[in-house]
Amino acid sequence: MTAPLETPESEPHHGSAVVTETEDRRDGGAGNRSLRQIAWQRFRKDKVAMTGAVVVILLVLSAIFAPVISWLLGTSPYQYHSELMDPLTGGALNDPDDGASGIDPMGGISTDHLLGLEPKTGRDLFTRLIYGAQISLLVAFGATVVCVVIGTILGSIAGYFGGWTDTIISRAMDIFLAFPILLFAIALTGAIPDQAFGLEGNGLRVGILIFVIGFFNWPYIGRIVRGQTLTLREREFVEAARSLGASSGHILFRELLPNLVTPILVYATLLIPTNIIFEASLSFLGVGINPPTPSWGRMLSDSLQFYTTSPHFVIIPGLTIFVTVLAFNLFGDGLRDAYDPRSTD
Structure with a gap:
């Protein structure tokens, strides 16, 4: 019942009812490829996006295997x-x-x-950077998941039902977008004790950061999901599901949600670098991860007093944040272009 996403398909030659094998090979065989295959072919041709994807993969792998890398180098980030x-x-x-x-x-x-x-x-700067990647990526990915879950649920409900439901959720989005999230995060992380909610230390800090960043940033993806849902709810496959007596829950989760996966995935990749910068900003201000646990923002903050004698301590953490954010943005832009039905191979 779910309608497939629109994909550009090759049109038959006007002079013949049959598309020859040569013509099908010339247009890439788009008629025989799925949306995922078409998107991958477009993405693979984008060298800039592929470079960003490689950097992202290397960064994730270095964060996952940070203990192994530290052991192989024979040094510790705390030594x-x-x-x-x-x-x-x-x-x-x-x-x-x-x-x-x-x-x-x-x-x-x-x-x-x-x-x-x-x-x-x-302390060894390289091992502290890869251990700091663990914190930054954990907070960024965790907050993004929270954003996606809340934004998708509320955005799809607002777009599908409309009326007063849409009005209430839309006004809530406006309120959250106007909320001074940075000031709230500083106040909240500063007021939370060392032990709360069954957590303590940096485990509690990470949980608070994920909650604050994710809970107050969901309207960004919520608006995108709402707009897509407003368009999809008027499509024929939704009308067909209604005529067969399908419930609203069935239509939302079985008909609309599969068609929202692509824009959600693309925007999530663009939201991750924003969350990385936010976590680094809080750590830079001293309300993020407690030392001596490595954090890119904390390392950048500590480096300011040594910029005249040890400029590498300023440049390396700042450059790491810059390259990471740039790589995620290039990767997200490439995904967006690859899944754009108006793009051409």
Whole structure:
């Protein structure tokens, strides 16, 4: 009963009722391909989007296997190397085995420490970055799931039923969009004790961040789902389901929802980098993850006092956030173009 999403199909030649094999090969055989196959072919041709996808995959894998990578390198994100640091400036010292002395201008970069050392503490910067990716991606993906679930449910209900239901949900969206989420997140994370809701420490912090970011950002995806539902509810397959006596729940979950998967998936990939920046902003302000657990925002905040003596400590965390957000945005834009029915192969 579910209507397939619209896909561009090859049209037969006007001079003949039969499309030849040569013509079908020339147009890519679009008539014999599913929407997913067509989208993958378009996405594969987009080199920029493919580059973003590769960076995203590498980032996710490095976060998942961070303990393994740390073990292979023989270092820990919590291990101090104060003997390698200058006690006055906090900068990394040159290796005396190399016949040099004084502050290392490269920040302690070596085969043992691929990105150098943190000023003053001497902790390995590379392992702290990949462990920080765990926090950033966990919060970003968790908050995105919360956004998608709430936004999809309320957006589809508003678009399908309309009337006063649509009015109430739409006004709720306006209120949430006008809510000062950053100020609320700062106040809430600062007021929450170390133990609450059966959680404690950074486990509680992560849960609070996921809730705050996800619960107050659902209207963005809710509006998209509502608009798509308004269009789909007038389609023939919905009218056919009504004529057969299908309930509203059946139509919403069996007829409309499968046709909303693609726009939801595309927008979710564009929402993840926004959530990464939000988590980094809270950690930068000191109300995110508690130290010494690595966090990109906290590392960037700590680096500001050493930007004259250890500029690598400022550049590397900031560049990591920049590349991550850019990769997710390029990946999301590529998915959006690939699934756009108005696109051409």
